[in-house]
Amino acid sequence: MEIRPIVSTLRRHKLTATLLVLQVACTCAIVCNVAFMIANRVQRISMPSGLAEKELSVIHSTSIGKDSNPWAQHQADLVALHQIPGVESAVAVSFSLPLNQNESSYGTCASKQALDRAMQLMSLHSPGCIEPSVYDGSPGLIKTLGLQLIEGRDFHSDEYVVGQKNPPVAIISRALAQHLFPEQNALGRELYVGHRIIRVIGIVGTLLAPNLHGPGRNYDTMIWPQLPNGSSVTYVLRSAPQDRERILEAAKAALLKTNPSCIISTKSMQTYSQIRAQYFQRDTTMIGLLLASALGLLFVTALGITGLANFWVGQRARSIGIRRAIGATRADILRYFQTENFLIVTGGVVLGVILAIGLNLLLMKHYELPRLPLWYLPVGAIVLWLLGQLSVLAPALRASNVPPVVATRSV
Amino acid sequence: MFGYYIDLALRSLRRTPVLTGLMVLAIGLGIGASMTMLTVLHVMTEDPLPGRSAHLYYPHIDPLPLNFKTDAMGTNPNQNLTWPDAMALLHAHRAVRQAAMAGGSLLLWPQRTDLQPFYVDGRYTMHAFFAMFGVPFVAGSGWTAADDQAGAHVVVLTETLARKVFGTANAVGQNVRLGKVDFRVVGVTKDWAPKPLFYADASTNLYSDADQFFLPLSVVVNDKHQIDDLRLTGNVSGWSDFNGNMRDPSTTWIQFWVQLDTPAQVRTYEQFLIDYSAEQKALGRFQRPPTDAKLYTLMDWLRHENLVPDDVKLQMWLALGFLGVAMLNIVALLLAKFLRRSGEISVRRAMGARKRDIFVQFGIESALIGVAGGLLGLGIAQFGLWSVRQRPDDYAHLASMDPSMLAGTVALAIVASVLAGMLPAWRACRVPPALQLKTL
Numbered sequence: 001m002e003i004r005p006i007v008s009t010l011r012r013h014k015l016t017a018t019l020l021v022l023q024v025a026c027t028c029a030i031v032c033n034v035a036f037m038i039a040n041r042v043q044r045i046s047m048p049s050g051l052a053e054k055e056l057s058v059i060h061s062t063s064i065g066k067d068s069n070p071w072a073q074h075q076a077d078l079v080a081l082h083q084i085p086g087v088e089s090a091v092a093v094s095f096s097l098p099l100n101q102n103e104s105s106y107g108t109c110a111s112k113q114a115l116d117r118a119m120q121l122m123s124l125h126s127p128g129c130i131e132p133s134v135y136d137g138s139p140g141l142i143k144t145l146g147l148q149l150i151e152g153r154d155f156h157s158d159e160y161v162v163g164q165k166n167p168p169v170a171i172i173s174r175a176l177a178q179h180l181f182p183e184q185n186a187l188g189r190e191l192y193v194g195h196r197i198i199r200v201i202g203i204v205g206t207l208l209a210p211n212l213h214g215p216g217r218n219y220d221t222m223i224w225p226q227l228p229n230g231s232s233v234t235y236v237l238r239s240a241p242q243d244r245e246r247i248l249e250a251a252k253a254a255l256l257k258t259n260p261s262c263i264i265s266t267k268s269m270q271t272y273s274q275i276r277a278q279y280f281q282r283d284t285t286m287i288g289l290l291l292a293s294a295l296g297l298l299f300v301t302a303l304g305i306t307g308l309a310n311f312w313v314g315q316r317a318r319s320i321g322i323r324r325a326i327g328a329t330r331a332d333i334l335r336y337f338q339t340e341n342f343l344i345v346t347g348g349v350v351l352g353v354i355l356a357i358g359l360n361l362l363l364m365k366h367y368e369l370p371r372l373p374l375w376y377l378p379v380g381a382i383v384l385w386l387l388g389q390l391s392v393l394a395p396a397l398r399a400s401n402v403p404p405v406v407a408t409r410s411v
Numbered sequence: 412m413f414g415y416y417i418d419l420a421l422r423s424l425r426r427t428p429v430l431t432g433l434m435v436l437a438i439g440l441g442i443g444a445s446m447t448m449l450t451v452l453h454v455m456t457e458d459p460l461p462g463r464s465a466h467l468y469y470p471h472i473d474p475l476p477l478n479f480k481t482d483a484m485g486t487n488p489n490q491n492l493t494w495p496d497a498m499a500l501l502h503a504h505r506a507v508r509q510a511a512m513a514g515g516s517l518l519l520w521p522q523r524t525d526l527q528p529f530y531v532d533g534r535y536t537m538h539a540f541f542a543m544f545g546v547p548f549v550a551g552s553g554w555t556a557a558d559d560q561a562g563a564h565v566v567v568l569t570e571t572l573a574r575k576v577f578g579t580a581n582a583v584g585q586n587v588r589l590g591k592v593d594f595r596v597v598g599v600t601k602d603w604a605p606k607p608l609f610y611a612d613a614s615t616n617l618y619s620d621a622d623q624f625f626l627p628l629s630v631v632v633n634d635k636h637q638i639d640d641l642r643l644t645g646n647v648s649g650w651s652d653f654n655g656n657m658r659d660p661s662t663t664w665i666q667f668w669v670q671l672d673t674p675a676q677v678r679t680y681e682q683f684l685i686d687y688s689a690e691q692k693a694l695g696r697f698q699r700p701p702t703d704a705k706l707y708t709l710m711d712w713l714r715h716e717n718l719v720p721d722d723v724k725l726q727m728w729l730a731l732g733f734l735g736v737a738m739l740n741i742v743a744l745l746l747a748k749f750l751r752r753s754g755e756i757s758v759r760r761a762m763g764a765r766k767r768d769i770f771v772q773f774g775i776e777s778a779l780i781g782v783a784g785g786l787l788g789l790g791i792a793q794f795g796l797w798s799v800r801q802r803p804d805d806y807a808h809l810a811s812m813d814p815s816m817l818a819g820t821v822a823l824a825i826v827a828s829v830l831a832g833m834l835p836a837w838r839a840c841r842v843p844p845a846l847q848l849k850t851l
Binding site: 015016019020022023026027030034037064121263278281282285286289290293296297300301303304307308310311312314315367368 | 430433437440444478518527528529530720721722724725726729730732733735736737739740742743744746747748750751802803804834838
C-alpha cells in the first residue's frame with residue numbers, strides 16, 4: 001500500500017485532519033486516566049474486611065433509662081438474641097466495626113524508647129509507633145466475625161475488663177504485627193499504648209479498620225478484651241445469609257422486650273453488606289460516572305470518525321471511480337480508507353500518550369491520584385486503533401462499492 | 412435575511428438528518444453533563460446568608476505548640492477555639508455582635524404520652540446569635556445577656572420541633588425536658604438552616620443538618636453533668652491529655668463568629684487578634700507567631716473549610732472535558748460539511764453575497780444545532796440532577812436548577828456551538844468562488 005497519495009490527500013484537508021487528530025488525542029488522554037481511576041476505585045471497594053460479611057447483621061441500641069450497670073443489660077440482651085431461631089452466634093461491641101466509620105484509635109509503640117521519643121516529638125509519626133484502630137467486644141467476637149486467628153490464642157474469660165478499663169492483653173492484626181515488629185515475632189511482645197502496657201497474645205489475619213486511612217495503614221488494627229458498658233451498644237449477629245433481614249426484625253423485637261426503654265431506629269439495623277455499600281457508595285457512584293463518561297467519549301469519537309469518513313467518501317466519489325476505472329480493486333479502495341484512518345489515529349495516539357501523562361501529573365498534583373502505570377498507554381492506543389478501524393469500516397465499504405462508471409459521469 | 416438563513420440552515424440540516432442528530436446528541440450530552448456538575452458546584456458554593464454574610468467574620472488564632480503536626484487524615488484542632496480563648500475574645504467586646512457556639516445533641520422527653528423520647532440536634536450558643544445571623548422568630552424571642560451570664564435554663568425551638576412536641580408553634584412559656592433538665596421555651600424560630608450550615612464545625616453534614624433547638628452555652632459548660640454527658644456533635648480535639656474538662660486550655664471545640672460592619676472595625680479586630688496572640692505568647696501559653704492569627708470572612712472561611720469534595724470537582728472536570736471533546740468533534744464535522752458545500756457557497760458569492768453573509772449563514776446553522784443541543788442538554792441535565800438527588804450524599808437534596816442556571820445552560824449550549832461553528836464558517840466564507848465554479 002502506497003502511503004504517499006494518502007498523505008498528500010490529508011495535506012489538502014489539513015485543518016479537518018488536525019481536528020480529528022486532536023479529538024483522538026484528547027479522548028486517548030482522558031480515557032487512559034479514567035480507566036486508571038476506575039481500576040483504583042474498583043480495587044478500593046473490593047478491599048477485603050476479613051469478616052464473614054455475607055453472614056453478619058448489625059443492630060444498634062441506645063438505652064435511655066437510668067442504668068447503673070449497662071453490661072448486665074447487654075448480657076441479658078445477648079441471651080435474648082441467642083434465642084432467635086437462625087442466630088448462630090451474637091456478640092456486643094461498643095461501636096466500632098470494620099467500615100462502619102465509628103472509630104477509636106490509640107497511639108501504640110513497640111517499645112518504651114519509641115514511646116518516649118514520640119512523646120518528645122508530640123507526634124506518632126516517629127519510628128516504632130503507629131495509631132491502630134481498636135476494636136472491643138464480648139467473648140466470641142473472633143468466632144462471630146469470622147476472623148482467622150493465625151497465631152496465639154483467643155482471650156481467656158478472666159482477661160476481659162468491663163468498660164474503659166485497661167485490658168492486660170490484646171490480639172493484633174497481622175499487618176499491625178508486621179508494622180510494629182518488622183521481621184520479628186510479635187506474639188508475647190508488649191505494646192506501649194499511652195500509659196498502658198499490653199501484651200500481644202494472638203494475631204489475626206485480615207482485619208480492616210472502621211475508616212480507610214490510606215494505603216499501608218488500613219489493616220493496622222487490634223482487639224481488646226473490653227466489654228461494652230455504655231448506654232449505647234452495637235450487637236453483631238451471625239446467621240445464614242438469607243435469614244439476615246428476618247433476624248434483624250426479630251432482634252429488634254427481642255431487644256425492646258428485654259429493655260423497653262431503648263431506642264432502635266431503622267437506620268441502626270443493617271446487614272453487613274449494607275454497611276459496606278454505605279461506606280463505598282461514593283466510590284460506586286464515581287465508578288458508574290467514570291465508566292459512562294469513558295464510554296461516552298469513545299462513542300463521540302467514533303461518531304466523529306464515521307461522520308468525517310462519510311463526508312470524504314461522498315466528496316471523493318469521483319476520484320474513487322477514476323481509480324477503480326484505471327484498475328484499482330475494491331480491496332485497494334477499502335485499504336486506502338483504512339490506512340488513512342490508521343494514520344490519523346496514530347497521530348492522535350502519539351499526541352494522546354503525551355497528553356495522558358500530562359493529565360496524570362495534573363491529577364496527581366491536585367487529587368492525590370497515583371502515577372499512571374505505563375502499560376495503560378499501549379492498551380489505550382490499541383483500543384483507539386480498533387475503535388478507529390471499526391468506525392471507518394462502514395464508510396470505507398461504501399467507498400469500495402463506488403462503481404468505476406462514476407468516473408465517466410459529470411457531477 | 413435572518414429568516415432566510417434559518418430556512419437555509421433547516422434545509423441543510425434536514426439533508427443530513429443522521430449526522431445532524433448525532434451532532435445534537437454529542438453537544439447535548441456534553442452540555443447536560445457539564446451543567447449537572449456546574450449546578451451541583453453552584454449550590455454547594457452559594458452564599459448561605461445573602462445580605463449578612465459580608466459582615467460576618469470567623470476569628471482564627473493559633474494556640475498549638477510549635478512541634479504539633481497535623482495528621483493529613485486527622486482533624487485539625489486549629490479550626491476551633493478553646494474555651495479560654497473564646498471567653499477572652501468575648502469579654503474583650505471588640506465586635507458589633509459576637510457569639511461562641513458548639514453543636515450538640517440531646518435527648519428530648521416529650522410530655523405527650525404518645526411520643527417516645529428522641530434525640531434532637533441543636534446548638535449551644537449565646538444571645539447575640541439570633542440578631543447576628545438574623546434568625547426569624549415565629550413567637551417570643553431569643554434569651555438575654557443576663558440569661559447567658561446566669562446560665563438560665565431557657566431554650567429556643569424551631570417551629571417544626573415545637574409543633575412536634577407541643578402541637579402548636581406558640582410554645583413560649585412551656586417547659587421542655589432536654590437531657591435531665593427542664594428548659595423554659597422563650598422563643599420559637601421559623602425553620603431556619605443556612606445551606607451550608609456555615610457556623611457549625613466542619614465535621615458535621617453541613618448541607619443537610621439543621622438545628623432544632625438553641626440553648627445557652629453557659630448552661631452546658633456550668634452544669635454539664637446535671638444535663639447529660641455533654642453530647643457535642645462537632646470535633647473535640649486537643650494537644651494534651653484531655654480530662655473531660657471543657658474549660659481545658661488545650662482542647663478546641665468552640666466556633667466563634669463576630670459581626671463587623673465597617674472596614675475600620677475589621678482592621679481593628681485583625682490587630683486585636685494579633686495583639687491577643689502576642690500577649691498569650693508573652694505569657695507562655697502560645698508558642699507560634701502571633702501573625703498566624705487571622706480573620707476570615709464568611710465566604711473565605713467556607714473556602715478554607717473546603718466543603719466541596721474532591722470527587723465532585725473531579726466529576727466537573729470530567730464533564731467539561733467531555734464537552735470539550737464533543738465540541739472538537741462538532742468543529743470537525745461542521746468543517747467537512749460546510750466545505751463540501753463549496754459549490755453552493757461559490758454560486759451564492761457569484762450572485763452577490765458577501766463573505767460576511769456566508770459567515771452569518773453558516774453561523775446560524777451552527778447556532779441552530781446549538782439550540783437543539785442546548786434543549787437536549789437541559790433535559791439531560793435535569794435527569795442528571797434528578798439522579799444526583801437520589802444519592803444519599805449530604806448535598807444531594809440541594810441539586811436542582813434555579814432560573815439563572817436554566818438560562819445559563821441554553822446560553823452555554825449556543826455559545827459552545829457558535830464557537831464550534833466559527834472556524835468552519837470562517838473557512839467556508841473564504842472559499843474562492845471562481846475556482847469552484849469552474850469545476851461545476
